[in-house]
Amino acid sequence: MSDASTLPRAGGAGVTRRLGEALASRRLLPTLLLMPVLVFFLIWNTIPTLWLLGLSFYRYSLTSGRPPIFAGTYNFISLLEDSEVWFGLSRTFLFVICAVGIETLLGLLLGLLFWNSQRLPGRRLALTLLFSPMVLTPVAAGTFWKLIYDPTFGILNNVLHGLGLGRIDFLGNAHIAFAAVLAVDVWMWTPFMVLMTLAALASVPKAELEAAAIDRLGFFQRLRLVILHHGKFILMLGILLRTIDCFKTMDLIYDMTFGGPGNTTELIALTLYRRAFQVFNMGWSSSLAVVLLLISIAFTATFIFVLHSRDRNAPAGGDAP
Amino acid sequence: MKDGTNPQTGRSTAATASLDRRGLLRGLAGAVACGALARPYVARAQTGPMAGRQIHLAILGIAGWTPSRLGVDLAPDFVKYAKDKHGYEVSFSYSEAPFAQLFQKAATSLATHGQDYNIIISDSQWLGALAQPKWILPLDPVIRKRPKLDVEWYSPVVRAAYQTYPDGSTHRWGFPQEGDTMALYIREDLLRAPGEAEAFQKRYNRKLPVTWEDFEALSYPDFLHLIDFFNRPEKGHNGFGSQFSREYDFISDPVMSLMKSEGGDIWNAQTGQVQGIYDTPGNAHALQQYKDLLRYEPPGAVNFGIAELIDAFTQGKIFSALQWAALGPAMITESLKGKVIVVPPPGFADASGKLVRNYIIGGQPWVLNAFNSRDKQTAALDFLEWWYTPETSLAFARHGGNPCDKVTLSRDDFDAIQPWYRTYKYMLGHSSDFWHDPAYADLLSVQQEAFTAFATNQVSNPETALRYTACRQQKILFDAGTAQKAPTAACNGIRL
């Protein structure tokens, strides 16, 4: 009995049955299942990327009134010579490393704290509230944190003032602004790392934990030998996802500082946005986008390589007992 | 139609068919009858070529900016006018976006030759960026055909700022929707409090300026005395407030105003040359002067944009503010009514001792989408003709808008309509615009970056900030083909 028997018997039933069998054959089915994703990928990814690649070789500004002019590697050379781009990239890397680093450590710590809290009264509510920074619209988060940081009207400064510590202009001080924006990112996404930590901890087989307890292993030994050993995979995946998203940070800065003061919070995503959608210099922006794409691919490749090489013991499915 | 029985309704198809035919005949008869009866009414409005049509106009304006909205708010009068005079029905809708995003919104729509927005209220600097790709309608041929649109403006700066592109030519691309200049808002209640004038006289040996005329004669050093005197953080208010934010053009406008008032310039519009004109000691001095004003401003002033400055003033945190005249309605809230005086900002003595003011002009022109359908274009032009009639201008003024036509501004009772009008009119004669170049967004962004870097001590001396800006702007203009000379070798690897 095959699927074809369930099809209505109309004229040409033989063709339909053969089609059904063909569909079910192992050769056509995998590709067929992949079709939708491939179509999506082709239209919304491949074609735009090729377009982007092509445009990066032209000088083209939407507001110039002139058609695109072929310029070879002009845009790329312009990029390489542009100190703003180099500093923006290094600033962004610094931001990502600090943010993800702090979020991971903090998330790990808090995750471990929350791990055995099954008996916490209102646990579900507590976790929901803990995750609330993640689900807040970045536009709103940026706007409101700007108010919270404000020297005159903001809560933080009023508390500081009340404690006699004077007022700090968080977002207006060229030396502090970067850290202030970083702090908001940490606030927003540490809950995500907590979530990933909880998931990672859940993937540790209970049997091993019990064995570790019986063997009276110390906390750090337990952490190293049992917990991190098994939870590594998910934790690394979480770090990868967070790094990927952090690299793209723009909504937050757009509302809080717009890259200022000076250019201390100018992350590369904002530079790209400005050149693409405010100045409308499509050629230059395309070349920057291509460069960022190459960076993304390089990073992801490295990460996955590292993940797979350490992944020998990861429970990746198959025949589970 | 076949004969038989319709399986669904059970009626005979022949019957259904004849029913349809009968219905059709009836409908037709009815239509003819209506047409016949309506003929006299239709004939009456048969005055224009668009009679009887329904036209929808979409206006794109500045979010949360009342003068922008007034175009649509006052429109119902035009709707009636259009119906009576031209016989067509017009309806309006209003879309908005904040300043910093308005150009982008307009551009992304115009790039697709879309008719999302038929009339666009743009900032004056964007004229080049909208005109060069031919996204907006060139107006000279239109004005030739419709002489009513050749309005006489109160000051030549109106045409230069809101209509002309390229700078120095005679081509027109927009009409002024809202005129705007810089002004000084002062808390008159604090200024005229008993004992202040005597204390001021004693401290600085100068008379405290209290009337509009006093402020017209106020020079910059005396202005500094004034804001220093009223800088009382221990009492909860600082002496002064102005814009320093990185966003949009917030810090650029006041700094460029100081630069220009003190005799400096930002570029040569004909040759596109920036270096040598922009990075001068005079301009560096102006930048330093502006930063020094922070001494008299509230702690967070280095982040002030338009919105924050309004908040600070309306919440009583500052004694005075350098702010746009168009924001009069927002700055003078209910609780501040009668307590605020709006006067010209300080002048700068030139070599001969005469006071010079050359502040940056604000305001928005409105432009017409070049891709509007013929009907919409006609309706839009009729709307603009109506807008510049003296009656409409006056209504606009009464609602808090700033008209620019000579007829309205020359009225005897004009100054009395709004508290800032006297200063607005005066400053129209003392203001100028900056680049209308298509690359302006890029030029502005670099300048904003450098100015805020200096204001927040990321960069310690103003010459560095100006040199950085001049280099980058020269490159931008050279790449765009506007500047003839490339940036000098000293520009390689320059950074803030």
Add this chain to the structure above:
Amino acid sequence: MSWRTHAYHALLWLIVLVFFAPVGWIILCSFKTQAQILAVPPLLVFRPTLENYVHVLSEPSIVLGLVNSLVLSISSVVIAVGVSFLAAFSFSRFKPRGTDFLMFLLLSIRMLPGSAAILPVYLMYVAFGWKDSYPAMILFYAMFSIPFSVWILKGFIDGVSTRFDETGLVSGAGWLGIMTRLIFPQVLPGIVAALIFNFIFVWNEFLFDYVIGGPATANIPTVLATGLYKGGSTDWTFVSTLTTIYIIPPVVIVYVFQRYLLVGMTFGTVRGEV
């Protein structure tokens, strides 16, 4: 319970409240007037008002924005997860050539900053005249959600033993039946996690809707960004009220489906309780 446990619980709640505090502040502000929000020192005790809510909810553009947000988020995510399920099944069971490459490529695309991903799509949409069109937006958001969904679902499907497939085939179920009746229920946490996570991402997505969307497809982040200012100054009551309204659905979802979310983020390594 010992005092140590009480202290432990108190500490946990303290941490939760520290993270929640700014969000709580926003919610609090939605019940204040503009002057109260800007009051110095900040007011914690005040007379609340519901006027902001009345005001915000009676604006047709905001109601439209809410509807758009819902429609865009739900439809794009459902399409994405559906399509991803099929693909993940194929990757997991049949491992066609190029699986690893495609999985990797999907993930790296996600790393591109928004403007870079949107730039070519914007040009493409402009060329095809797809600005401000529902289907075009929904399909873009679906593509946006596919990488994450494929990764999660593949992880989960990998965790389901192939013996189920064999059993299914033997009893003549056919692949469609296997997928829907055998595999799908077992990977439900993954499905739910993918749905929720992507829903929240699209729900909060600003850039694309702002650049490519128009008046008819504006979602709430766009409405927020354009409605920030009123009369020149920031309209704090508007922002706080709209934000509060907007955060309710995601918070409710996170609360109701929390278990699925926690299990789902294990990417298939755990299929029981967390």
